[in-house]
Amino acid sequence: MSSNISRRDFLRLAGMAATATAATAAQAALAPEARAAGAVTAPQWESKFGACDMCFNRCGLIARVERGVIKKLDPNPKFTKSRGMLCARGNAGVDQVYDPERIKTPMLRVGNRGEGKWKAIGWDEALDLAASKMKDIAAKYTRCGMLFSAGADTQSQFVHRFAEAFGSYNITSHESLCLLSGNRAFVDTFGDVPLPDVRSSKYVILAGANRMEALVTPDSMDLMTIMREGAKVVVLDPRYTKSAALASEWHAIKPGTDMAFMLALAHVIITEKLYDPKFVAERTSGLDQLAAHVAEMTPAWAEAETGIPAADILRMARELAAAAPAAMVYPGRRSSDYENSTQIRRSFAIVNALLGNWDRPGGLVPARPAGLKKVPFEPPFYDDNPPGRVDAKSVPLLFDDEGSFVITRENIIKGAPYPLKGWFVYKTNPMATAPDRRKTREMIDKLEFMVVVDIAMSDTAWMADLVLPAPSALERQDPVQALQAGAEGACLVWRDPVIPALHQSRPVFEILKTLSVKLGFPEAFDFDIPKYREMQLAALPEAAEILKRDGVYYPPNPPLGGTDGQPFKTPSTKIELYSNRYADLGLDPLPVYASPKASPDAGRKFRLVAGRSACVTQASSTNNALLSEFEPENTLWLNEESAKELGVKQGDVVQVESPAGKGELKALVTPKIRKDTVYMLSGFGTISGKLSHTTGVGASIVELMESRFDAICGNSAIHETFVSVKKKGAA
Amino acid sequence: MNAKLAMVIDSAKCIDCKACVAACKQANGVSRGVWRNWIKEAVPPVENGKLGRGHFQPGACMHCDEPSCVIACPTGATFKDKADGSVVIDPKLCIGCGNCIPSCPYGARFRDPVRRIADKCTYCPERRAAGLPPACVDTCPTKARVFGDISDPNSDAAKLLAANQGKVVRVIAKQNDTKPNMYYIASTAPDGWAVKPVNPLSFDALSQVVAPLVKYAVGLSGLGVLAMLGRQLLVGQKPDVGTPHEGPEKDKKEDGHDAR
Numbered sequence: 001m002s003s004n005i006s007r008r009d010f011l012r013l014a015g016m017a018a019t020a021t022a023a024t025a026a027q028a029a030l031a032p033e034a035r036a037a038g039a040v041t042a043p044q045w046e047s048k049f050g051a052c053d054m055c056f057n058r059c060g061l062i063a064r065v066e067r068g069v070i071k072k073l074d075p076n077p078k079f080t081k082s083r084g085m086l087c088a089r090g091n092a093g094v095d096q097v098y099d100p101e102r103i104k105t106p107m108l109r110v111g112n113r114g115e116g117k118w119k120a121i122g123w124d125e126a127l128d129l130a131a132s133k134m135k136d137i138a139a140k141y142t143r144c145g146m147l148f149s150a151g152a153d154t155q156s157q158f159v160h161r162f163a164e165a166f167g168s169y170n171i172t173s174h175e176s177l178c179l180l181s182g183n184r185a186f187v188d189t190f191g192d193v194p195l196p197d198v199r200s201s202k203y204v205i206l207a208g209a210n211r212m213e214a215l216v217t218p219d220s221m222d223l224m225t226i227m228r229e230g231a232k233v234v235v236l237d238p239r240y241t242k243s244a245a246l247a248s249e250w251h252a253i254k255p256g257t258d259m260a261f262m263l264a265l266a267h268v269i270i271t272e273k274l275y276d277p278k279f280v281a282e283r284t285s286g287l288d289q290l291a292a293h294v295a296e297m298t299p300a301w302a303e304a305e306t307g308i309p310a311a312d313i314l315r316m317a318r319e320l321a322a323a324a325p326a327a328m329v330y331p332g333r334r335s336s337d338y339e340n341s342t343q344i345r346r347s348f349a350i351v352n353a354l355l356g357n358w359d360r361p362g363g364l365v366p367a368r369p370a371g372l373k374k375v376p377f378e379p380p381f382y383d384d385n386p387p388g389r390v391d392a393k394s395v396p397l398l399f400d401d402e403g404s405f406v407i408t409r410e411n412i413i414k415g416a417p418y419p420l421k422g423w424f425v426y427k428t429n430p431m432a433t434a435p436d437r438r439k440t441r442e443m444i445d446k447l448e449f450m451v452v453v454d455i456a457m458s459d460t461a462w463m464a465d466l467v468l469p470a471p472s473a474l475e476r477q478d479p480v481q482a483l484q485a486g487a488e489g490a491c492l493v494w495r496d497p498v499i500p501a502l503h504q505s506r507p508v509f510e511i512l513k514t515l516s517v518k519l520g521f522p523e524a525f526d527f528d529i530p531k532y533r534e535m536q537l538a539a540l541p542e543a544a545e546i547l548k549r550d551g552v553y554y555p556p557n558p559p560l561g562g563t564d565g566q567p568f569k570t571p572s573t574k575i576e577l578y579s580n581r582y583a584d585l586g587l588d589p590l591p592v593y594a595s596p597k598a599s600p601d602a603g604r605k606f607r608l609v610a611g612r613s614a615c616v617t618q619a620s621s622t623n624n625a626l627l628s629e630f631e632p633e634n635t636l637w638l639n640e641e642s643a644k645e646l647g648v649k650q651g652d653v654v655q656v657e658s659p660a661g662k663g664e665l666k667a668l669v670t671p672k673i674r675k676d677t678v679y680m681l682s683g684f685g686t687i688s689g690k691l692s693h694t695t696g697v698g699a700s701i702v703e704l705m706e707s708r709f710d711a712i713c714g715n716s717a718i719h720e721t722f723v724s725v726k727k728k729g730a731a
Numbered sequence: 732m733n734a735k736l737a738m739v740i741d742s743a744k745c746i747d748c749k750a751c752v753a754a755c756k757q758a759n760g761v762s763r764g765v766w767r768n769w770i771k772e773a774v775p776p777v778e779n780g781k782l783g784r785g786h787f788q789p790g791a792c793m794h795c796d797e798p799s800c801v802i803a804c805p806t807g808a809t810f811k812d813k814a815d816g817s818v819v820i821d822p823k824l825c826i827g828c829g830n831c832i833p834s835c836p837y838g839a840r841f842r843d844p845v846r847r848i849a850d851k852c853t854y855c856p857e858r859r860a861a862g863l864p865p866a867c868v869d870t871c872p873t874k875a876r877v878f879g880d881i882s883d884p885n886s887d888a889a890k891l892l893a894a895n896q897g898k899v900v901r902v903i904a905k906q907n908d909t910k911p912n913m914y915y916i917a918s919t920a921p922d923g924w925a926v927k928p929v930n931p932l933s934f935d936a937l938s939q940v941v942a943p944l945v946k947y948a949v950g951l952s953g954l955g956v957l958a959m960l961g962r963q964l965l966v967g968q969k970p971d972v973g974t975p976h977e978g979p980e981k982d983k984k985e986d987g988h989d990a991r
Contacts, residue, residue, distance in 0.1 A: 615749055
């Protein structure tokens with residue numbers, strides 16, 4: 001394609017265009033049948049600020065509202081974190097609001113669980129029922145008998161507050177199905193979860209992150225910008241994703257071998273002394289141990305593991321170090337890949353430490369100050385409660401406030417260490433996002449009461465006893481939220497309803513406030529949203545006015561380098577190349593590489609990997625009418641040579657099977673994936689009767705994924721499954 | 732001086748996220764299954780046995796200076812707007828005959844399955860009247876699409892063209908330069924996808940003979956409606972929803988061809 005400019009038959013050089021502007025009016029007049037169209041009048045719309053809720057990025061938007069109906073969502077140009085954009089999902093936010101399948105009233109299950117027989121009930125009856133069931137469970141099983149799970153939502157903080165006031169330690173979010181391994185690794189290395197300053201970077205290695213499809217603002221756009229300014233972006237991915245297609249360089253790395261690549265980078269940087277000796281001496285600890293650890297981990301060794309040529313690894317290590325400190329191994333986000341994902345991500349963190357990029361432009365920067373005040377709250381103490389979470393001490397370094405969904409589920413099924421019999425779910429959907437759907441179902445079957453608050457009837461809601469309708473983010477008032485944008489600083493957003501809440505929907509805040517009264521702890525919710533915002537903004541007196549005027553507020557952002565000379569929040573107060581904490585816990589203090597385990601079954605040849613499309617936010621968006629036009633079904637990406645061996649042709653329906661379950665979907669025969677790997681989108685093959693675009697369409701990836709978890713932090717490990725693939729009908 | 736609206740696209744910036752396509756559908760109420768704009772994917776090259784750099788190409792109606800669709804239209808519903816150079820469909824005059832669809836070498840036109848008339852990119856006139864850029868331009872994450880009046884040297888589009896003088900290309904049909912007003916910076920891919928415009932033979936003759944004004948009058952009088960009714964019914968039978976049009980679904984099918 002590089003020589004396409006010479007194909008003048010098809011691509012005509014338009015030199016005239018830039019110079020002949022004076023002639024254009026004449027051209028227009030001479031064109032056939034030119035005439036003047038009537039004047040078009042501007043729409044009579046009101047423009048209202050909002051923040052998108054189609055994924056976790058929360059891009060600032062402007063809703064165009066005509067006679068109470070949202071006509072269009074546009075990017076808010078003052079919201080610079082998203083570089084003034086709104087993606088396909090953001091645009092499709094209108095369809096989420098007007099989805100005919102939305103939950104409209106509180107619904108009580110009247111048939112068997114999951115059978116889909118519901119009765120519409122009033123709010124009073126619904127909330128009385130929820131309160132009395134929660135009281136019963138607390139009385140029978142202690143207050144920790146209730147599990148609270150809330151998704152990535154601005155009001156999820158109220159679910160956490162409620163759970164604490166109610167008295168349960170059992171709170172999970174989506175994060176233990178997503179990003180905790182990466183957070184664990186960076187906290188244990190840097191004492192913090194840093195942000196990448198992509199915009200000023202000269203060299204970025206993206207491993208296990210597909211930023212051109214799994215959009216993160218502003219990183220996705222900035223990666224394109226910096227490449228045009230001469231920066232290099234290297235993508236390691238077993239798939240030719242759009243990130244791979246657009247990168248300066250792509251390597252189809254063997255899945256599960258990223259750590260070998262990173263340790264080889266460390267080997268080259270240390271043996272060739274390409275690191276900043278002053279930074280490493282003053283700010284890190286454990287260089288000698290690391291040097292000894294990686295002494296044999298040469299590029300040639302890594303080539304055998306990763307499939308990436310040694311010469312390329314050597315070159316990339318040198319290029320990366322030469323660009324430092326404006327260089328990085330991108331920390332990534334979803335890191336729920338392998339049972340050793342924390343250690344894999346530790347190897348990412350270690351290479352960054354050697355680059356000396358901490359708190360430097362183009363490197364990894366600490367979270368910028370946002371100036372928001374916490375709204376204080378003293379949770380009561382209930383002395384009959386068990387000592388901790390139901391998943392406590394299951395792994396050495398569980399995040400206490402996040403836990404592990406996969407281990408919590410296991411323990412609920414076992415009924416140990418104590419019974420957990422109630423589940424309050426807000427806008428998260430483990431039936432479609434947690435590996436091994438049958439286990440999630442098994443867990444639900446152990447429950448005595450399950451209530452789900454959501455906009456749509458997700459697969460998880462479909463399993464509930466009681467479903468409560470929530471408004472979309474365009475129909476409600478929200479607290480202030482701080483968002484981070486690399487070195488550019490934090491920004492604050494809030495939401496006011498751009499239209500009144502549709503149907504009988506109620507924000508979870510109101511639901512919880514009512515329940516707090518019924519359950520006897522009204523003091524936990526002794527405020528409304530405006531009051532709560534005031535308390536949050538107490539230190540930023542000008543913020544509220546600016547939020548009203550611009551839809552976004554930028555608190556003062558001190559220059560980078562503010563942490564120079566400051567201790568890191570680690571046991572040694574330095575960046576821990578060698579982890580003292582891990583040594584104390586009996587864990588490998590340096591990431592020890594082991595080749596990824598081969599499939600235990602010769603019939604299951606393919607490793608199943610997960611990933612994203614820019615038009616899909618897992619199961620929360622696949623039923624969206626507009627987005628379903630872009631991703632109408634999921635397909636199994638199958639390498640063309642593997643397909644030939646299996647006798648599978650383009651579009652054939654294939655049967656995919658793992659020890660967890662099976663599924664049928666069409667094959668996408670393509671050179672864009674390694675021969676040993678298959679991939680499909682999540683969010684299809686759903687079971688809810690109110691998801692007409694996805695139920696019975698494609699295969700469910702969580703039906704196929706085995707239930708594995710990160711041995712250090714309990715994050716799910718969703719790339720540990722091998723599947724068999726055969727053409728439907730074949731022997 | 733009259734305006735000349737154009738789109739200047741830096742396709743090397745495109746990440747194929749489909750934001751422009753979604754924004755267009757939402758802004759213009761485009762029916763399910765049809766698309767006013769698109770992103771095409773170049774077949775990636777194979778270098779040393781592995782796939783090389785990819786390239787994505789945003790597109791839509793190019794509002795040509797010599798639009799074949801205007802000639803193909805029997806009623807004068809499709810015309811070139813004198814004031815701004817855009818190619819406009821007057822829905823009141825369109826009889827849904829479908830002649831314009833194969834006449835466009837770029838597949839930019841389709842028959843709206845609900846309104847049963849021709850449809851394509853309009854550059855969002857309502858948004859422009861409100862002082863906003865077209866929806867696809869406004870929403871683009873990497874600002875690959877730039878829109879403006881290229882006869883105004885101060886417009887973003889004119890400035891971008893000027894800055895890239897000598898490096899701007901247009902996608903055209905082989906030996907059929909309709910003078911599109913969609914400019915791609917530096918180089919773009921895929922190419923060779925534009926087809927030869929197809930006009931009904933009888934109609935070619937008619938359009939040569941009959942003065943534009945007469946055609947317009949025919950359209951207004953309803954004669955065109957009668958004349959083309961038979962054709963409309965025939966076209967209506969065909970599953971021509973999005974036919975010449977490369978929407979995302981078609982993109983996906985092409986994945987399988989990449990190895991060639």
